[in-house]
Amino acid sequence: MLKAVQKNATKGDPQSVISAIDHYCRNKEWAMNVGDDKGLILDSVLTEVNPSAALELGTYCGYSTVRIARLLSPGSKLITVEFNPAFAAVARQIIAYAGLQDKVTLVEGPSGDLIPKLRERFGVKSFDFVFLDHWKDRYLLDTKLLEDCGLLQKGTVLLADNVICPGTPEYLKYVRSSPRYESRYYKSNLEYTKLEDGLEKSVFLG
Ligand SMILES: O=C(NC/C=C/[C@H]1O[C@@H](n2cnc(C(F)(F)F)c2)[C@H](O)[C@@H]1O)c1cc([N+](=O)[O-])cc(O)c1O
Numbered sequence: 001m002l003k004a005v006q007k008n009a010t011k012g013d014p015q016s017v018i019s020a021i022d023h024y025c026r027n028k029e030w031a032m033n034v035g036d037d038k039g040l041i042l043d044s045v046l047t048e049v050n051p052s053a054a055l056e057l058g059t060y061c062g063y064s065t066v067r068i069a070r071l072l073s074p075g076s077k078l079i080t081v082e083f084n085p086a087f088a089a090v091a092r093q094i095i096a097y098a099g100l101q102d103k104v105t106l107v108e109g110p111s112g113d114l115i116p117k118l119r120e121r122f123g124v125k126s127f128d129f130v131f132l133d134h135w136k137d138r139y140l141l142d143t144k145l146l147e148d149c150g151l152l153q154k155g156t157v158l159l160a161d162n163v164i165c166p167g168t169p170e171y172l173k174y175v176r177s178s179p180r181y182e183s184r185y186y187k188s189n190l191e192y193t194k195l196e197d198g199l200e201k202s203v204f205l206g
């Protein structure tokens with residue numbers, strides 16, 4: 001994927017990086033990026049929220065990191081968390097190739113340990129936007145952790161990938177039944193396939 005970006009994309013042009021990854025994953029080797037179909041929903045929700053402090057759980061190779069960072073207003077920041085050092089190393093290069101390294105802080109390690117430290121380490125008061133795309137059995141745990149650490153404020157938007165495929169049943173049940181969230185499903189398809197998948201947008205009500 002990184003080679004495809006270096007070969008086919010233009011340095012400093014985030015859209016060309018996104019297109020190069022989508023073309024590679026559609027024609028050469030599938031990969032678990034949010035992809036171009038769900039990516040358009042991510043773009044529109046992000047533009048609507050226009051966050052000054054955004055968090056991504058699950059950097060993987062940095063595809064959605066680039067999608068998010070390219071739309072941030074000047075001075076806004078994205079913190080992205082990745083557990084796997086090999087993926088993090090690729091993501092750093094892809095983010096840098098897109099020229100977005102000044103807007104993005106990539107933090108390596110497990111979310112359980114890192115989330116409680118985000119305030120003291122990065123001076124984050126709270127997040128306006130959170131993109132969940134990491135291990136599906138951690139979505140609910142980490143959402144509760146974000147609540148408990150006071151990192152969500154009234155109006156914070158959580159956007160979760162893969163709520164249908166591979167699926168995040170407990171997370172969905174929680175955000176759809178809790179009086180503290182206003183939740184809505186955006187139907188789409190699993191990246192680079194015709195299978196159904198979708199994003200769940202949940203607004204924290206405080
Ligand atoms: O399993 C999927 N995604 C899991 C994604 C996992 C990614 O999130 C990282 N992570 C783990 N913990 C953290 C943190 F930050 F919490 F520490 C970050 C992992 O190292 C990995 O890079 C998936 C699978 C399919 N599929 O079709 O099978 C499609 C998709 O879109 C998917 O996202």
Ligand SMILES: [Mg+2]
Pocket residue numbers: 032033034133161162
């Ligand atoms: Mg995903």
